[in-house]
Every structure is written in structure tokens, then in C-alpha cells.
Amino acid sequence: MKQQESAHLIEIRDLRKIYALGEEPVAALDGVSLTIDQGEFVAIMGASGSGKSTMLNILGCLDTPTSGSYLLDGIEVARRTRAELAHIRNRKLGFVFQNFNLLARTSAIENVELPDFYMGRLGRAARRRRALELLKRVGLGGRGTHTPAQLSGGQQQRVAIARALMNEPPVLFADEPTGNLDTKSSVEIMNLFTELSNEGITIVMVTHEDDIAAYAKRHLLMRDGHLIRDDRAPAAPSAPAEGGAA
Amino acid sequence: MNVFMILRVAMRAIWRNKTRSALTMLGIIFGIAAVIVVLAIGKGASQNMVAQIAKMGDNVVMIFSEQRHAAAGVHGGAGEGQSLTASDGIAIRRELAHIVKAESPEVRTQMQIVFQDKNWNTTIYGCSTEFLTIRNWRVESGDFFTDQEERQCARVCVLGKTVAANIFPNEDPVGRNIRIGNMPFRVKGLLEAKGVGGMGQDQDDAVLAPYTTVRRVLQASKFPDNVRQLKLSLYSMDQIEEAKREIGALLRQRHRLSDDSDDDFRIIDMAEITSTMSGVSNTMTVLLAAVAAISLLVGGIGIMNIMLVSVTERIREIGLRMAIGATPANILAQFILESVLLSTVGGGIGVALGLVGARTLGEMLGWPILVETGSTMVAFLFSAFVGMFFGFYPAWRASRLNPIDCLRYE
Numbered sequence: 213m214k215q216q217e218s219a220h221l222i223e224i225r226d227l228r229k230i231y232a233l234g235e236e237p238v239a240a241l242d243g244v245s246l247t248i249d250q251g252e253f254v255a256i257m258g259a260s261g262s263g264k265s266t267m268l269n270i271l272g273c274l275d276t277p278t279s280g281s282y283l284l285d286g287i288e289v290a291r292r293t294r295a296e297l298a299h300i301r302n303r304k305l306g307f308v309f310q311n312f313n314l315l316a317r318t319s320a321i322e323n324v325e326l327p328d329f330y331m332g333r334l335g336r337a338a339r340r341r342r343a344l345e346l347l348k349r350v351g352l353g354g355r356g357t358h359t360p361a362q363l364s365g366g367q368q369q370r371v372a373i374a375r376a377l378m379n380e381p382p383v384l385f386a387d388e389p390t391g392n393l394d395t396k397s398s399v400e401i402m403n404l405f406t407e408l409s410n411e412g413i414t415i416v417m418v419t420h421e422d423d424i425a426a427y428a429k430r431h432l433l434m435r436d437g438h439l440i441r442d443d444r445a446p447a448a449p450s451a452p453a454e455g456g457a458a
Numbered sequence: 459m460n461v462f463m464i465l466r467v468a469m470r471a472i473w474r475n476k477t478r479s480a481l482t483m484l485g486i487i488f489g490i491a492a493v494i495v496v497l498a499i500g501k502g503a504s505q506n507m508v509a510q511i512a513k514m515g516d517n518v519v520m521i522f523s524e525q526r527h528a529a530a531g532v533h534g535g536a537g538e539g540q541s542l543t544a545s546d547g548i549a550i551r552r553e554l555a556h557i558v559k560a561e562s563p564e565v566r567t568q569m570q571i572v573f574q575d576k577n578w579n580t581t582i583y584g585c586s587t588e589f590l591t592i593r594n595w596r597v598e599s600g601d602f603f604t605d606q607e608e609r610q611c612a613r614v615c616v617l618g619k620t621v622a623a624n625i626f627p628n629e630d631p632v633g634r635n636i637r638i639g640n641m642p643f644r645v646k647g648l649l650e651a652k653g654v655g656g657m658g659q660d661q662d663d664a665v666l667a668p669y670t671t672v673r674r675v676l677q678a679s680k681f682p683d684n685v686r687q688l689k690l691s692l693y694s695m696d697q698i699e700e701a702k703r704e705i706g707a708l709l710r711q712r713h714r715l716s717d718d719s720d721d722d723f724r725i726i727d728m729a730e731i732t733s734t735m736s737g738v739s740n741t742m743t744v745l746l747a748a749v750a751a752i753s754l755l756v757g758g759i760g761i762m763n764i765m766l767v768s769v770t771e772r773i774r775e776i777g778l779r780m781a782i783g784a785t786p787a788n789i790l791a792q793f794i795l796e797s798v799l800l801s802t803v804g805g806g807i808g809v810a811l812g813l814v815g816a817r818t819l820g821e822m823l824g825w826p827i828l829v830e831t832g833s834t835m836v837a838f839l840f841s842a843f844v845g846m847f848f849g850f851y852p853a854w855r856a857s858r859l860n861p862i863d864c865l866r867y868e
Contacts, residue, residue, distance in 0.1 A: 269862050272781075274781060274861050274862050274865075275862055294785070294786050295785040295786060295787065298780060298783055298784060298785040298786070298788075299783065299785070301780075301781060301782065301783050302782065302783020303783070307781050307782065309778075309865065313774060313777070313778040313781075313865065315775055315778070316775075317474060318470075326779075326782060327782045327783055329463050330779075330782065330783035330784050330785075330788060331783060332460065375782070376782075379783075
């Protein structure tokens, strides 16, 4: 994959995604352009049907645009085969889902190790070591052997975050990461994201909750497939000042 | 992602659904076990048959007299012709001494044997002194008749074990006088027990006597030199083609056949009989194996069914794996390996069950059993192939899934 000159981590130009539903084609994305730089913490907002999920899917290389270009870390990814996209997702992107998507009946540590199975970067011992470190990092040091069923929702989401960090991706995508969590757990998860952001990890998050979006430093508002607002908060939002690990 | 990691994932998936996996395997287990048992019985039977045929003697060639195909008139059946003579046999023995180790006519007649108040109906074989060499038989006590006795049409005979047991239940028959039909004969010897022959007959239910005596005295034939059959034993089976050619030429000459007429004899060697007989048993084996293969097919369809269910059930897992970097090839490999694992574990259990089953059945029914390592391996590999073949479609479907749809699947 050839590198292209780009100063930005993510650069999309005139991105369109058109679904041929019924007689009339529907544009879920209708000419969106934007750039996201290394270390940004971005929240994509909008009503349902606004195109924010389509946007996240394309940014997350889970879907391909109908037209337009998408440079991720200097690589054009708009038109790639499924296998190539899988490699890009594996190496460059981490995912955190609303419903955690951990493998059932599989220990937390093995869930965290999973991305490296497909990358094969580390040996067995190094992989285990890194997974343990990451679990400690998200505050689940002693729970590596627990299965998802033995963990609370907040804990499961932390395992998912640890998993997303396994291959040291430059970007983390989060799709309604607190959608299934109670307020306390939500706050803990958002604090963890803030910490990761402060460490320089780029985070792109889709949410429809204002108080969750408030943790992000930049807010994109979508409507009818268009990007209608792009606010950069001048200062960090007033997040509770407790240390992320609980 | 290397094979061992995928293998671990597959093993875990199978282990998670123990009952379902076991039931799915059952089809393969019984299919493979059936193949092993059927092949063991089939091969056992055919090997047994070959062994039985080999009992008929060493490198044996048989010559039957056969009616010539006359342009018109009534045709007799095989052996009806009167062309073959004992002199033909003597000539073959003399002319082809470098190939032919032993030679004997064989004539048979069914007669009543009487000693005091005991009597028994059996087959009298008329033969030469070399008959024992041809059949690989031995005299247990007493002696065989001599060349001189053969020339003189002496009324002497040698008894098979079954005959001796019926006529002389409590005494040694050697040296006794018995009657065959109305003629008095002296028992010169007793043959060693030989058991059941290649065609299922009791080989010990026989009496051997010089063919001259049988033809002239017992059958009172007007053409005592004519015989139904000549049996030869060759030094080596490698010479069979040469022997057939030479014997054919000699007999045609002796029978004064013109170049354009057919043979009035037929030469058959043991290899022919063996291949005919084992051909029959091989056909049976192939048929039974086909039935077993169909049961394997059904087992394979069971695997496909369960794999399709498994793919649907784990659609979220597939989506997640794809999202974090599994390529379609990874997913394909994972599910194929899972179904191959199911089928080979089933195949392994099936092989074990088949081996035990074949042995048990063999012991219970007293059938000869032959387990060939090669065909067992083939059966096992076939189970792997079944898994691969029937696992491919579900795995392919899984690999074509769209990660977004999978992740949203409820």
C-alpha cells in the first residue's frame, strides 16, 4: 500500500455512500469532507438516520464509500478488497462497541489477546504479557481469567477497550460505548477514554448523548448525510477529576 | 494467525457444544465403522478363499477334455468329451519333464464302502502315484500305492480321515480288507486330515485308488485309458504360459487335430480360478463399501447442517473477529477446520469402533477377518475429506458475511 503525502491521520474528501433502497437511491453520506489529526478526541453526533453510523463504518474500514477518497495514516483505503480492509482494521484501528462484543465463555485475557492472533506480531509469552498489562491499564488487573458472564457491563467494556489497544492502533473507534452502561460505569469509561486521549491516542466516538459527547474535544454534527457543524472545544470539558482506574 | 491457533479456536468451539458435537459425529462414527467392518469381512473372506484355493495344491494346472465344437450335432457339457487319456498325461510328463514336477489323471466315482457291518458312501478318486505331490497331501500311517500296483490295476486304496472314522471307528484300517462296491480292496494307508476344501467340501471324505483300477475294475470302462481330467504340478508358476503353450501343442499333435479345428481340451491354472473367485468376493466388497459410503455421505450432510447452524449462531462472533482483523480467508479456515476436526475425531472413533466391531463380529460368527492398514488409513482420510467437503459451504457463507451486518445481528 503506497504512502501518500498527508499531514492528517484521517483525511476524507467528498465522501459519498449511496444505498439503492426502493426506487430512489438514498445518500447516507452526501459529500462529506473532513480531517482528523493525531491525538484528537472527536465525537460524531446526530439524530438516527443522519449518517453518523455510516460515517463511522466507513472511517472504521468496515464499509467502503460509493465515491470519494479516504486517506488513513497516509494510505488510500476507499477502494480495497475485504482482506486488505481486514489487515488495515487489524493494524491501524481499534473498536469499542455498544454491546461490548466479547467472545462468550472466553476469558478476559484471551479476549484481549485476540487481535494479535490475526496479526501474529507477538509470540505466545509476549502476547500474554501485553494482554495482562493492558488489563491492568484499564483497571482489571486481577480479572484476567474471568469470562464476560462473570464481569459487569462496565468491566466488560474495559476488557473491550483493552482488546482495542492490543495492536497499538493509532485510532480508536467507539460506537455508543456507554449505550448499555449505567451512569457510574459510563463516567468511568469516559474517564478512561480521556486518559487514553491524553496519552495521544486518537479517539473517534459516535454518540447521541450530549453529556457523553462533552468528554470529546471536538464535536461533529451530522444531518441528512451532511456534516453541518464542526466545533472544536477550546478547553477540556469538565470531567470528574477522579483517576480513571476504579 | 497460524494453523495451531485456528485449531485451538475450533477445538474450543466443538468442546463448548459437547452434546451437539457428539451427535453430529455419530453419523461419521457409524459410517467409518461400517466401512472398516465391511472391508474387514470382505477382505477376510477373499483372503480365506484364496488360501482355500491354494490348498488344492502347488502350482497346479488342470486339463479337462472338452467336446470339440462340431459344425452340427448335439454338444455335450464340459468334461463330456472323451478325448483326454492317461497316456496323454504320461506323454506330457515325459516330454515336458523340465517344467512338470508331477502328473496324475483324476477320475471320480461315487460308491458304497463296506467293512463288516459298517458302510459309507463316498467319492473314489482314481489317480497316479504322484497325486499326493500335486495336492500337497501326506499319508499319515501305512503307505501310498506304488507304480507297480498302478500298472497292475491292484485293488488297493488309501482312506481319508472321514471315511476311516466311519468305517473303522475303533481300529486301525491299515492292512484291512474292505469292499468298494462289490470289489474287495486292501487298505494300504490313511491320509492326513486336510479339512474343508476351497469349494466347501470335506476333503477327508475321499478314498484314493490307482486310476487304472478305478477305470477298469470299478467303472469297468470299455475305454479305460480315457480320463476326465489330468492334474499337473509345475516346478514354478512363472512357467505357466510356456507350459500351457507346450501342453497345448503336444495334445493337439497327439489328438491329431488339424490346424483349423478347435482344441478338444481345456487348460486351467489355479491363478485363473483364484482371480475368478476373488472377483466375486471383490464385487461384494465393493457393493457393501458403497452402502457404507452412502452412510458416510449422510453423516457429512449432518455435519454441514450443524455447521450452518453454528455459523448463524455465532454470527456476532464472526462480525467481531472480522472487525478486529480476521480476513475472509481466516474465517473460512476457522470453520472448515472446525468441521474437519469434527469429522476426523468422528473418523478416529469410527476406526476404533470398526476395528473392535470387526474383531467381535469375526469371533462371534467365526468369520475370517482381515484388517488392512491401507484401507483403514483411506477410510480415516476419507472422513477428513468428508469434513472438508461438507464444511466448505457453511464456512464459505461465513466468510462472505458483512461485518457490519454481523455486529448488528440480534
